[in-house]
Amino acid sequence: MRASHIVKLRLTSLAMLALCACGGSQAPSPPAAAQPQSPTGAAAGNDEPANPAFIGRIWRSSTSGNPLGTIMIFLPDRLLLMDSCFETFRVSQWGVAGNNIRWLEDTVPIEAEVIMPGPNELKLRVAGRDQTFIAMTDAWTCPDMPK
Numbered sequence: 727m728r729a730s731h732i733v734k735l736r737l738t739s740l741a742m743l744a745l746c747a748c749g750g751s752q753a754p755s756p757p758a759a760a761q762p763q764s765p766t767g768a769a770a771g772n773d774e775p776a777n778p779a780f781i782g783r784i785w786r787s788s789t790s791g792n793p794l795g796t797i798m799i800f801l802p803d804r805l806l807l808m809d810s811c812f813e814t815f816r817v818s819q820w821g822v823a824g825n826n827i828r829w830l831e832d833t834v835p836i837e838a839e840v841i842m843p844g845p846n847e848l849k850l851r852v853a854g855r856d857q858t859f860i861a862m863t864d865a866w867t868c869p870d871m872p873k
Contacts, residue, residue, distance in 0.1 A: 773821070773822035774822065775822050775827055775840060776825050776840070777840060777842055779842055779845070780800055780840055780842060780848050781800050781801070781802055782799075782800070782801065782802055783799070783800075783861050783862075784797055784799050784861070784862040785797060785798045785799070785800075785848050785859035785860070785861060785862070786859060786860055786861075786862050786866070787810075787857065787858070787859050788858045788859060788860050789856075789857045789858050789859075792810075792857070793810035793811065793812060793813055794810060794811045794812065794868065794869070795809075795810050795811030795812075795866075795868045796808075796809075796810040797809050797810070797862070798859065800820055800827075804819055804820055804821060805817055805818070805819060805820070806818050806819065806820040806829050808831075811868030811869070811871070812868075812871055816831070818830050818831070823837055825839065826838055826839050826840070827840055836852060837852070838850040838851060838852045838857075839851040841856075845861075846860060846861040846863065847859070847860060847861070848860075848861070
């Protein structure tokens with residue numbers, strides 16, 4: 727593995743740990759007029775998803791065909807961290823759209839139904855196709871990039 731990949735993985739890991747560790751007291755919310763707009767067009771934090779159990783956990787994709795080590799972290803402050811072992815990470819806002827959640831990927835709105843078959847299983851149904859994830863409860867390291 728090249729040194730630049732090791733550095734990127736370590737920095738990404740540190741960033742994820744820092745984001746997940748932030749949970750103690752939070753600064754008071756700004757007035758509603760100053761709150762950022764979510765991808766749904768509503769002020770962030772006004773709506774709660776039907777089942778918020780997926781929030782604040784690290785979800786690793788188990789869907790065949792997704793890049794190796796694809797992860798998603800839906801943070802309580804309505805930021806979404808997406809990453810994989812061999813791609814650049816992305817941070818975007820997420821919001822609630824009725825019974826679904828929504829976020830932007832390269833200006834394209836993505837809307838997903840959240841299904842939780844079990845406490846450590848997450849299924850996002852996007853345009854009729856299921857993306858499955860498992861909760862990361864143990865340490866995990868991306869494998870070396872294939873040569």
